[in-house]
Amino acid sequence: MMSDERQVVIFKLGNEEYAIPIMQVQEIIRMTDITAIPQAPDFVEGIINLRGRIIPIIDLMKRFNLEGGEYSDEMRIVVVDVQNQTVGIIVDMVSEVSRLSEDDIEPPPETVTLSNTAYLSGVGKLDGRLIILLDLDYILTEKEIAAVSSMNEEKM
Numbered sequence: 796m797m798s799d800e801r802q803v804v805i806f807k808l809g810n811e812e813y814a815i816p817i818m819q820v821q822e823i824i825r826m827t828d829i830t831a832i833p834q835a836p837d838f839v840e841g842i843i844n845l846r847g848r849i850i851p852i853i854d855l856m857k858r859f860n861l862e863g864g865e866y867s868d869e870m871r872i873v874v875v876d877v878q879n880q881t882v883g884i885i886v887d888m889v890s891e892v893s894r895l896s897e898d899d900i901e902p903p904p905e906t907v908t909l910s911n912t913a914y915l916s917g918v919g920k921l922d923g924r925l926i927i928l929l930d931l932d933y934i935l936t937e938k939e940i941a942a943v944s945s946m947n948e949e950k951m
Contacts, residue, residue, distance in 0.1 A: 802893040803919070805926060806873065806886040809861055813886075814895070814919060814926045821874040821881065823889050826866060832946060836939060842946055843872070843883065850874060851946045852883040858934065877931045878940050880947060895919040900928065 803814035804823075829841040829852050838857035842849050852872060856863035864887070872883040903915040913933040919926040935943065 799897045800905065801892050801897070801900070801919075801928075801930070802892065803926075804873065804889060805891050805893055805921075806871070807888045807890060808855055808859070808886060809864070810926060812890065812926045812927055813815045813855075815835050815873070815875065815929050815931055818878070818890060819931050821876060821909050824883075826870045826872060826885070835946070836854065836942065839943070839946075840885065845874065845883075849947060850881055851943045852885060853935075853943075854885045856885070856887075875931055877935060877943075880940060882927050893919060893921060893930075894936075895926070908943055 802817045803858055804817050804820050805812055805814045808814075824845070829843055831841040832839065835841065835851075838854050840852045840854050842851050844850075849909075854863065855861075867887070869888040871886055871889050873886055873889065874881060874883050897905040897921045900917045901920075902917055903912070906920075914930050915927065919928055919929040
């Protein structure tokens, strides 16, 4: 009997691999010029105009307090749906779309979930690699979602 599977988009941030549900991904675009927004949270790089839609861009390296590297040609903006808001997240590289069996997914270790990491939904095992599964609905606090929402509305 086949177990349930999750179809995910796998991407890299630094040396680690992360995955998000493919259902939350609208599209993946190349890096583009980002317009800075005054007084935005430090992990909000700014906004882009995507075919007439204004989309806030979040740098996940900064969001997760990871050391960021230089921008590279492999970097992408993954346009995703977070709590009914369209946002772009900057990732170092999108590596693949894959299926993870529920049997290959474990809950995040308890020591990790004690801190502010509600956005970690599990750890997937794929071909000997560990993939950190993210729940994008928890990647921003309610206050941050409100700020991002106002960015979406301001520029329309």
